[in-house]
Amino acid sequence: MIKRIKWPGWIIIILFLAGVVFGINQVLAKVLEETSEPEKKVVDSSVYPGLNIKTETEKTDVYTLSVSQPYTNNNQINKPIDTWVDKQKKDFTSGIKESKNMLEKNGFRAHLNIQAEPEKIADKIYTLKFQAYQITGGANGITKMKSFVIDLNQNKLLQADDVFQLDNEAQQAIRKLILEELHSNKKINTYLFDDMAKKALKDPKNWKWTVSRKHVTFYFDEYEIAAGAAGAIEAEIPMKQMKPYLNETFAKKIAVKIPEKEKSRKEEQHSEDNAKLDPDGKYVALTFDDGPLPEVTPRVLDALKKHDAKATFFMLGSQVRYYPTLANEVDEAGHEIGNHTMNHQDLTVLPPDKIREEIQKSSRIIEKAIGRTPTLLRPPYGASNDDVEQVATDLGVPIVMWSVDSLDWKSLNATAVNKEVMSNVAPGSIVLMHDIHPSTADALPQLLTSLEERGYQMVTVSQLLELWDENGVGPHYGKLG
The missing domain is CATH 3.90.640.20 (Heat-shock cognate protein, ATPase)
Structure with a gap:
């Protein structure tokens, strides 16, 4: 019978079948739009004792969603967190409805991403930082922030007061x-x-x-x-x-010591910095340039601590920007932090405005990390000229050089470092080293022992300058042997 259908009949049949298929597809699309469920996935994980995170993801032709939602066993804690997360979801849903035609026309999918970053700050006390990003149309999305501090010891969310x-x-x-x-x-x-x-x-x-x-x-x-x-x-x-x-x-x-109320923030200093040195004492100032560096600086701190020695660290702003916590650890240990400029440029080849920028930018970063402004400057390479000294004078920061170069940057050998320092050290010496070379950290335990055996006490540069009553910009080199 099929063979008997004439050519025009075939055209009619094909058109008919195409119409049927198109109609079915339209109906299926409508049904799917109204009844199909999005692809969903929920992952539950434990973060800290008493604190869990539920991560929910959804994917449809219209939107994608990823939401991290922390929760505890206490509903009073969970409720404000859930309320905020639900509000972001509701706003997102409303945005989709308002932009539905545009989304369908452009084939663009809306997105909602809520990430929670928990951090433990004490036993059963956690902070939660939320960042919610959503885009439902247009060129730009919007980011909202929220934070909570949870104290599971009291089963409460902490408020500002x-x-x-x-x-x-x-x-x-x-x-x-x-x-x-x-x-x-x-x-x-x-x-x-x-x-x-x-x-x-x-x-x-x-x-x-x-x-x-x-x-x-x-x-x-x-x-x-x-x-x-x-x-x-x-x-x-x-x-x-x-x-x-x-x-x-x-x-x-959270084990943070509150300073005495009568002391201002600017007056809060290390007790060692305020202690006057005995004029008849035998002192040396060890200095470390170019750090901090996680592979070396902690080892230097450990050696200094074991010998109850204080030192001065001339830090680069570029390094402190990457390792602010490490800079703060140096300060907390009672050591002095000086400014070694932002990027270790030779200041003598820069115009005055760039010299000032190198110093001030580094100073701001250091202050942000340790809560105090560095009061000493060591120019990179020990390079100084009239412009450098004038900027330092304007900023009120003494320039500190050195009288003994350990040559640790050259030898990269612990034995050679010890030999160089002990051959040239004298009472009142300022010794140049670098807390970026592992060999310097290797050298330090023996160097400190040798200095102690000769009767030296390791102090900060500021203590030496105070002892000598040297208050000007300098440069200050320390005592020669």
């Missing part, structure tokens, strides 16, 4: 620290709106913050205090600057 002193004076001081940090960041400062920032900081109940033993970090949504080009913003304040404004009970829980 649980962590900070919030009298008027303390509030003003905290706001000032945050605004100073925002303005010191060139990327943020370019786009910052001061009036919006002040408004966001007005009520401590609206602050978004996390706390650790090293920093207190304040968070701002994209567009909250600056133009969108700045993105979501974090202002990280070193704990040394925040300590005077912490709630004493909370500070004890």
Whole structure:
């Protein structure tokens, strides 16, 4: 019978079948749109004792979703977290509905990504930093920040007044620290709106913050205090600057020592720095340049600690930017930190404005890490000229050179380093070394023992300068043998 169908009949049959298939596909598409379930996946994991994270992912033709949601065994803690996460999901769903036609027309899928970063700061005390990014159409998405601090010892979410002193004076001081940090960041400062920032900081109940033993970090949504080009913003304040404004009970829980209230932040110094040296003593100042470096600096600190020795570390801003915690460890151990410029350039070949920039940029980074501004400068390569000295004079930072070069950079040999130093050291020497060479860390235990056997006490450069009553810019070289 099929063979008997004439050619025009075949055309009619083909057109008919095509119409049927098209119609079926349309109906299936409609059904799938209304009834099909998205691809879903949920992964549960334990992060810390008492704290878990549920990670939910979804994928459809219209959107993708990935949400990390921490939870505990306490509903009172979970509820505010769930409420915030659900709000982001609801906003995302509303955005999809509003942009549905555009999404379908352009074949673009909306995205929601909520990531939670937990950190343990004490026994059963955790911080949670949330970052939620969503895009439902248009050229740009939006990022929102949220933070929670959980104390499972009390089964509660900590509020601002649980962590900070919030009298008027303390509030003003905290706001000032945050605004100073925002303005010191060139990327943020370019786009910052001061009036919006002040408004966001007005009520401590609206602050978004996390706390650790090293920093207190304040968070701002994209567009909250600056133009969108700045993105979501974090202002990280070193704990040394925040300590005077912490709630004493909370500070004890996270093992942060509160300074005496009558002392200002600027007055808080190492007791060793304030101790005057005996004029009849036998002293040497060991100095370490170019760090900090995780492979070497901790070993140097260990050796110094075993011999109860103090030293001066001339740090590069570029290194401190990568290893701020390590710089803070050096400071916490009672050692002195000086400025070795930002990028180790020969300052004598730079114009005055670039010299100033190299010094000041490094100084800001060091201050952010340790909570104090370095008060000494060592020019890279020991290279100085009239321009360098004039900038140092303008900035009020003494230039410190050395009288004994260990040549550790040249020999890269522990025995050779010890021989070079002990052959040239004299009372009042300033010794040049570098905490970037493993061989220098290898040399230090024996070098410290040898110096002690000769009756030397290891002190900071500032202590030597105070002993000699040398207050000017210098340069200061130390005593020659």
